Amino acid sequence: MCGIVGYIGNKSALDILLDGLTNLEYRGYDSAGIAVNVDNQVELYKAEGKLQNLKDVTALNRAHIEKSTIGIGHIRWATHGAPTKTNAHPHSCNCGRVAIVHNGIIENYKELRAKLEKQGCVFRSQTDTETVAHLIASKFANTKDLAEAVKLASKEIEGAYALCVIHQDVKDTIIATRRNAPLLVGIGEGEYYIASDVPAIIKYTKKAMYLDDNQIAVLTPNSMKLIDIDNNALTPKIEELPWEPVALSKMGYKHFMLKEIHEQPNVVRNVLAGKLRAIDENVILNEVTLDKDRIKNLNRIQIVACGTSLHAAMVGKYIIEQYCGIVVDVEPSSEYIYRKTITDKNTLVIGVSQSGETADTITAIRQAKSKGSHILIITNRPDSTMAREADSLIPVSAGIEVSVAATKSYMAQVISFYLLAIYMAEIKGSVAVQDLERLKKELVLLPQKIEKVLSHKEDVQVCARKFANSKDFIFIARGINFPTALEGALKLKEISYINATGYTAGELKHGPIAMLDESMPVLSILVKGGVYEKILSNSEEAKARNARMIALTNSEDTKLTDLFECIIRIPEIDEMLSPALAIVPLQLLAYYISEFLGKDVDQPRNLAKSVTVE
Numbered sequence: 001m002c003g004i005v006g007y008i009g010n011k012s013a014l015d016i017l018l019d020g021l022t023n024l025e026y027r028g029y030d031s032a033g034i035a036v037n038v039d040n041q042v043e044l045y046k047a048e049g050k051l052q053n054l055k056d057v058t059a060l061n062r063a064h065i066e067k068s069t070i071g072i073g074h075i076r077w078a079t080h081g082a083p084t085k086t087n088a089h090p091h092s093c094n095c096g097r098v099a100i101v102h103n104g105i106i107e108n109y110k111e112l113r114a115k116l117e118k119q120g121c122v123f124r125s126q127t128d129t130e131t132v133a134h135l136i137a138s139k140f141a142n143t144k145d146l147a148e149a150v151k152l153a154s155k156e157i158e159g160a161y162a163l164c165v166i167h168q169d170v171k172d173t174i175i176a177t178r179r180n181a182p183l184l185v186g187i188g189e190g191e192y193y194i195a196s197d198v199p200a201i202i203k204y205t206k207k208a209m210y211l212d213d214n215q216i217a218v219l220t221p222n223s224m225k226l227i228d229i230d231n232n233a234l235t236p237k238i239e240e241l242p243w244e245p246v247a248l249s250k251m252g253y254k255h256f257m258l259k260e261i262h263e264q265p266n267v268v269r270n271v272l273a274g275k276l277r278a279i280d281e282n283v284i285l286n287e288v289t290l291d292k293d294r295i296k297n298l299n300r301i302q303i304v305a306c307g308t309s310l311h312a313a314m315v316g317k318y319i320i321e322q323y324c325g326i327v328v329d330v331e332p333s334s335e336y337i338y339r340k341t342i343t344d345k346n347t348l349v350i351g352v353s354q355s356g357e358t359a360d361t362i363t364a365i366r367q368a369k370s371k372g373s374h375i376l377i378i379t380n381r382p383d384s385t386m387a388r389e390a391d392s393l394i395p396v397s398a399g400i401e402v403s404v405a406a407t408k409s410y411m412a413q414v415i416s417f418y419l420l421a422i423y424m425a426e427i428k429g430s431v432a433v434q435d436l437e438r439l440k441k442e443l444v445l446l447p448q449k450i451e452k453v454l455s456h457k458e459d460v461q462v463c464a465r466k467f468a469n470s471k472d473f474i475f476i477a478r479g480i481n482f483p484t485a486l487e488g489a490l491k492l493k494e495i496s497y498i499n500a501t502g503y504t505a506g507e508l509k510h511g512p513i514a515m516l517d518e519s520m521p522v523l524s525i526l527v528k529g530g531v532y533e534k535i536l537s538n539s540e541e542a543k544a545r546n547a548r549m550i551a552l553t554n555s556e557d558t559k560l561t562d563l564f565e566c567i568i569r570i571p572e573i574d575e576m577l578s579p580a581l582a583i584v585p586l587q588l589l590a591y592y593i594s595e596f597l598g599k600d601v602d603q604p605r606n607l608a609k610s611v612t613v614e
C-alpha cells in the first residue's frame with residue numbers, strides 16, 4: 001500500500017517524481033506529496049485526494065520547484081490517520097530539515113511518539129510515519145551522519161517499512177531502506193531512482209537493485225553505497241527489469257481495466273506457451289522443483305490467497321481434486337495466519353498473488369515454510385517478495401496489471417492451475433489420458449473463444465444498462481463455477497459499489513431467498529454439464545419469488561427465454577474449463593455498469609492494488 005518514489009541526479013526531480021507517482025497511483029490515492037531541496041532548503045508540497053491535486057499545487061510554483069535535482073514523493077493509502085493534507089507524506093521534524101516518505105506500518109509508534117514528545121518533538125499528524133521523521137532527526141542531531149541516523153532509527157522501529165529520507169544538511173544524499181515492504185533502486189547515468197514498484201521508474205531505466213530487508217542504500221548522484229543494519233558493506237545485486245514501458249499505456253482503451261480484459265486471449269496463449277506444446281505430450285512445468293516422488297506422496301495441498309487470487313485458488317482446488325485426487329484446502333491468508341494450521345513435509349502449500357506483495361499471504365507462506373512444507377508461488381510478479389520466498393515459482397506472465405480490479409491476472413492464475421493439475425495428474429497417473437487430452441484441447445481453443453466473447457459484447461452492454469441502477473445483485477452457480485459467481489460479484493462491488501454476493505445456487509433456499517423480490521437481479525451461471533439442470537431449477541425458484549433473472553449460458557435451450565429477462569451467451573465449452581470463459585462477460589458486466597454509473601473504474605474508492613499491510 002502507498003507508493004514511494006525518489007530521485008537524485010542531474011535532472012530536475014519534479015516531473016520524475018510526479019510521473020513516478022502517476023504510475024504508482026494504483027497503490028493508493030488518498031493524498032500525495034513530494035519533498036525537494038531548493039536553494040538548500042527542504043520544502044514539502046502536499047495535497048489531499050487524487051494526485052491531480054498535488055500536480056495543481058506544484059504547478060503554481062513550478063519554476064521554483066523545478067530547480068531541485070533531488071526529491072522524494074509519496075502516494076498514500078491511509079492506515080493511521082485520515083486521508084488529509086496534514087497526514088499526507090512526506091513528514092518532517094520540528095525544524096523541518098528532514099523529510100521522509102514511508103510505506104508500511106510502524107507497530108510501536110505510540111511508544112516512540114510518547115518518548116519523542118517527552119524530548120520536545122511536536123507532532124502535527126496522526127500518522128505512525130511522523131514518529132520516524134522525528135526519530136531520524138533526533139539521531140541526526142547527535143551523529144551528523146544521515147545513514148547512521150537512519151540505521152539507529154531502524155533499530156528502534158518495529159513493524160514494516162520502506163523509507164526514503166532526505167535532510168537539508170546533506171543536500172546531495174538520499175537514504176533508502178526497507179523491512180517487509182518492497183523498495184528498489186533504479187540506476188541511471190549519474191542518477192538514481194527509487195520506487196516501491198517498477199512502473200514508477202521503467203521509463204527511465206531498466207537497471208535496478210531490489211533492496212532486501214534491513215539493507216540501507218546511501219545514494220548520491222554519482223555513488224551508491226549499500227550497507228546492512230550493522231554497518232557491514234554489501235555488494236549491490238543489479239538486475240535487468242523484465243518490463244517494457246508500453247505496458248503502462250491504455251493503448252486507446254478508455255480504461256486500463258477494459259484494456260486488460262481484452263488482453264486475456266493473449267495472456268492465455270502466453271501462459272500455455274512452452275508448457276503445453278501438444279495435446280498428446282505431457283505438460284512441462286520445470287518451475288515445479290518438487291520431485292516426482294514427493295508429488296506422488298503428497299497427502300494434502302493448502303492454498304492461501306486473498307481477494308481475486310483466492311477465487312482463482314478455489315477453481316484450483318476443484319480441478320486438482322478432480323484430476324489429482326489430492327485433498328486441497330483453500331483459505332484466505334488472513335485467516336490461515338491466526339490459527340493452528342496442520343502442515344508437514346507431505347503438504348504442498350501454494351501461495352497465489354498477483355502482486356506477490358500481499359502482506360497476509362507473505363506471512364502465511366512464511367508460517368508454512370517454517371513447518372517444512374514446500375512452498376509453490378503462483379504470481380504475476382517474479383520480482384516480488386513472495387517469489388523470493390518460493391521453493392517453486394510459477395510466474396503467470398500476464399504483464400503489468402494497472403487497474404485495481406484484477407482481471408487478466410485472474411485468468412493467468414486460473415490457467416496456471418489447469419497446467420499444474422494436468423502436470424501432477426500426469427505424474428500420478430490419476431486420471432485417464434483421454435480426459436487430460438480433452439482438457440488440453442479445450443485449453444488450446446480457449447483464446448479464440450474469449451475473443452468471440454469480446455467481439456460480441458452487446459448482450460453484456462444491454463444487460464449493464466438495464467441493471468446499473470440496482471442496489472443489490474446476486475450471482476448463483478454450482479460446482480466449479482461457484483468461484484466464478486464470487487469473482488463476478490467481487491468485480492461488481494469493487495468498481496460500482498453495488499452490494500453484490502455470490503452464492504452456491506443450492507444454498508439460495510436456505511436463507512438468501514428471503515431477499516428476493518422484483519428489485520433483485522439474480523444472475524445464474526448456467527453452463528451445460530453436471531449441474532446445469534440443478535441451477536436451472538434454482539433459477540425457477542428465484543423467478544417464482546419475482547427476482548429479475550439474468551442468464552450467463554452456453555445453452556441454446558429455448559425455455560431460457562421465458563425464464564430470463566437478459567441472456568448473455570458464451571461459446572460451447574467443457575464444463576471443467578468453463579470458469580476461464582464464463583468470467584469474461586462478468587468482468588465486462590462490472591466494467592460497463594461502473595462506466596454507466598460514472599464511477600472511477602481503474603481507481604475505485606478505498607481500494608489499493610497491492611495490500612502490503614496486514
Ligand code: M6R
Pocket residue numbers: 306307308309310352353354355356357358361404405406407494607608609610611
Ligand atoms: O496481489 P494479490 O493477488 O495478492 O491481491 C489480492 C487482493 O488484494 C486482490 O485480488 C483484490 O481483491 C483485487 N482488488 C481484486 O480485484
